[in-house]
Amino acid sequence: MNLTFIKFRHGVGEPKRHVTKPMPESHFPEVRGLHLFSQMADEHFLSLMRGTYVQTFPPQIELIQEGDPSDFLHVVLSGSIELFSSWNGRETTMAIVRPVSTFILAATIKDAPYLMSARTLEKSRIALIPSQDVRAVFDEDAGFARAIVTELAQCYRSVIKSTKDLKLRSSLEQLANYLLRQQARFGGEATFILPIEKRRLASQLGMTPENLSRAFKGLIPYGVEVNGNSITITDQSELARFAKPNVLIDDFHS
Amino acid sequence: MNLTFIKFRHGVGEPKRHVTKPMPESHFPEVRGLHLFSQMADEHFLSLMRGTYVQTFPPQIELIQEGDPSDFLHVVLSGSIELFSSWNGRETTMAIVRPVSTFILAATIKDAPYLMSARTLEKSRIALIPSQDVRAVFDEDAGFARAIVTELAQCYRSVIKSTKDLKLRSSLEQLANYLLRQQARFGGEATFILPIEKRRLASQLGMTPENLSRAFKGLIPYGVEVNGNSITITDQSELARFAKPNVLIDDFHS
DNA sequence: ATTCAGACTTGATCTAGATCAGGAAAATCA
């Protein structure tokens, strides 16, 4: 496993809270459309939104530090967020969160400290819903409760899948499957753009940037062409034959 | 990562279902005492129990195969269960489940296929609650809903912790922390018994049995004595100084 | 444009941990 030492930290120094603005009604439909909020009663939704704030953050801002109390449920409205963890001077990327979805739901539910830190990767708009409101409405609204539990089960299954990926596959196999997943996500076109920097992808796959670079070269025989952050898969079936994708690991929707 | 090929399989061949017996009322208090069932209305509990079966299984029986539809929520009443996953001829231990707790809750909730297989490690008594009953009662009983979501959040956080363990620590560090956790679990005595076979521990920690053996030797300088499955920690503080245990990884209760 | 910092690559090494090959000890079974 890659035990990279942290060589630099981004956007740190000032843990000063950005001034947040109450959520404007214009954003309501966007949040309401989230699976998590679509099945609840209007009055409960509005009561949740009353306490909710929305803020746009610049890139590389640390929104959450692991160990902090979980005061807010976060919803990514735009941009992208990296969840990461540190121990003993090492750091690893745990996941990348994209719109529109929540993060650190489990900590909110349990009223327990965050297990992961979060930073913006790009300019991102985040809705912050007070955790205690979430817990209160959970007890009142069965539709919301159902949605929460489904979302949480989904999150759980995603982590299990990535653990399987990590423990059962070599880094070359992990990368191959990652590329197939991304390709599917972008409509199955032969060419697509990597949605994150390679060094973060490396951390996510549990390897060093150097080795990711070599892994890309290792996939050339299977029809993978790399040009900066543009990937072309010239021989889908050949790559799939090598990668052996599996619904119980790679299907991130069930 | 350890990509062990499966050399043999236990208790397989016959996927014949063991005949299950309806749950006797004498077991009700035991299940009722579970955090998951303690807060629900009596009538809902009884209605759940009506459809519940209890069965004692011999060791090395495969209860669940990954990919199967999730028909039952399982509760371990006694014994112990190994959750494991396979891909491309490799196998890895994902977790060990001990009484009294549930497993594959997420699959039950989502009505999705199991992501992990399960086998008994020893003679084990299991309660099987029909998944659709669980989902039905969830919608009726707020106390049960609350308990489910808490349990699920707990499971999620446990997997996150073990992922951090896996990605951020060397195998020696993982083993050291594992030993400290076990010691705490058994009341903090200097000497305790490993609750599972070493080869399974190896798989859980993502390494080969050979390397686990060497890892134990590597911990001798930090005051770890091994005698079969009996472990003695002669210098707790020295071991802890090396292991650097962390509440955000090693505290399995929050 | 020029400079500069950070991202990425490439090659040369190093190392943690896997694999292979025995053998000892323990558990299971006849």
Next chain:
DNA sequence: TGATTTTCCTGATCTAGATCAAGTCTGAAT
């Protein structure tokens, strides 16, 4: 009780991937 199986240990290799040390390239700032 001895025979057989399985776990566990130990040493000798091997290898995937980390680390180290230059590079090049890119994109933003002056």
